[in-house]
Amino acid sequence: MLLLIPGPVMTHPDVRAAADRDIAPWDQAVREEIGDLLTRLRIMAGGVVDVHVAMPLPGSGHFIIEAAVRTFVPPEKDQGQGAGGGILIPASGQYAQRMMRLARAAARRVVELPVALDQPLDPAAVDAALAADPTITHLGMIYSETSTGIIHDPRAVGAVVHRHGRRMILDAVSAFGALPIDVAAHPEIDAMVFTANKCLESLPGFSLCVSPIARLLERRGHADSWSFDLADLYQNGLENGPGAARFTPPIQPMAALHTALDRLDAEGGPTVRLRRYQDNMAALYDGMVALGLQPCLPRALQGPIIMNVLAPQSDAWDLKLFVEALKRRGVLISNFRNTEAPSMRIGAIGAIGRTDIEQAVTAIGQTLDELGFRS
Missing domain, CATH: 3.90.1150.10 (Aspartate Aminotransferase, domain 1)
Structure with a gap:
């Protein structure tokens, strides 16, 4: 069957074969393999050693988006204590609407920015919205909005966010592995999130993010969730090694991603x-x-x-x-x-x-x- 869907996508037989074995995720050699995998992804994202970190989370792209929102965006209950709060989300399509729902379910204040569904996001609209509401701490942006097929420009929009001194959560779920991104050139990004089963051409089962380490150290314990606390996930890596999982990981899809990245390198990147x-x-x-x-x-x-x-x-x-x-x-x-x-x-x-x-x-x-x- 020829799959022409936005994900999970068609995969190479070598990628599927890499998952066709039993693997003990707590084995030290396997932990080292996962650590190497995360290093490869951090480098691919443009992350700097000891400045950025790549981290995996079991579940689909929605899981990592919720984790990013919970970890980095202050909840509404903190706003009265001078912490500020709120995430501005351009309503660029269904996946932006899903980010809004995840944020509201996590008791984060959402400011919806109406935008045309058939046009790239206008940085001037983001500029005006951030200027109008200084309490907004974050912008949540979809890079590749698969409900319409349109691409939005994180470079132009990110520059506006950075100029206002705000932060960004970038949904690159259907972009990473093909569309360009360099997190080192985006000091405003708290989390660039993606999955393995789209442009990386690997298997579903887990999602990932690349984040600045300094921000993770600031935000530990703020997620109102243990499972979705990216700062706690990073801390676990510090204590037990970068490939150590807190809970049983989807280890076969992780093994497949190693092979998928080998194929990406062989293709030319x-x-x-x-x-x-x-x-x-x-x-x-x-x-x-x-x-x-x-x-x-x-x-x-x-x-x-x-x-x-x-x-x-x-x-x-x-x-x-x-x-x-x-x-x-x-x-x-x-x-x-x-x-x-x-x-x-x-x-x-x-x-x-x-x-x-x-x-x-x-x-x-x-x-x-x-x-x-x-x-």
């Missing part, structure tokens, strides 16, 4: 991988247009990770029916939409190339014909 994804997306965009379908974003704003395509204009359109029919041709896309208008999401990332995209376009056209949605 994130810059080369990004070019492959861009080529995939170009073929997908051209293919959808050739089929008579309309992408939700103009070509100039279409990101390389995932595309949203408007559904055919028909009262009989049923996304789940279409997805099941497409599966019979060996292609799987998302069976839910994130846009107000009926649409379908098709990914361009994973261990795939242009030939796979062309195969998928053919299958989509055949399925549209089968179901009577294309004359």
Whole structure:
């Protein structure tokens, strides 16, 4: 089955094979392997030794986002004690809305910034919002918003956050491993969070963040949670070694990520991988247009990770029916939409190339014909 979803993505057989063994996570040799893995990720993120640290957390990207919010954003109960508080979140799509929900559930004050869903985030809007509310301590930003496919610029927005003396939580879940990021060039970042099962082309099961050590030392015990306290996670690494887990880790996916990073290095690194994804997306965009379908974003704003395509204009359109029919041709896309208008999401990332995209376009056209949605 050809998976064209935003994650988990298609993986190479070598990556899957690396997880096909029993592993004792508390073994010292395994701890050292995990420590090496985290060092590789910290370096890839542009983190500086003894300044930044990469840390893993069991669970999906939502887990690491919640942990970052809980660890770094002061709760509302502290605001009356002069601690300030609040996180500004541009409403760039469904994944921004999910960050808002996680923050509110953690009793953190959320300031929602309305933004256009089909345009990159305007730094001037962030500038005005931060100037209007000096109590806001953080900006929560989605780098690659997969509900629409658009990419926002952390460099331009981060510069505004830094100028105001505020902090940033950057959701790079569907960006890290392809889109550029250098945390050393972003002193405003408290946490850059990501997962292994998207642009790193590995298996799901855990999420990660890269954070400044100094900020972690300041924030221990502020998460109102043991499981989601990133500062406590860092402290455990200090006491027991950088590869030591507090609780049973998803060790097989961690082993797979080592192999996935080897493949990323062999490919030429994130810059080369990004070019492959861009080529995939170009073929997908051209293919959808050739089929008579309309992408939700103009070509100039279409990101390389995932595309949203408007559904055919028909009262009989049923996304789940279409997805099941497409599966019979060996292609799987998302069976839910994130846009107000009926649409379908098709990914361009994973261990795939242009030939796979062309195969998928053919299958989509055949399925549209089968179901009577294309004359």
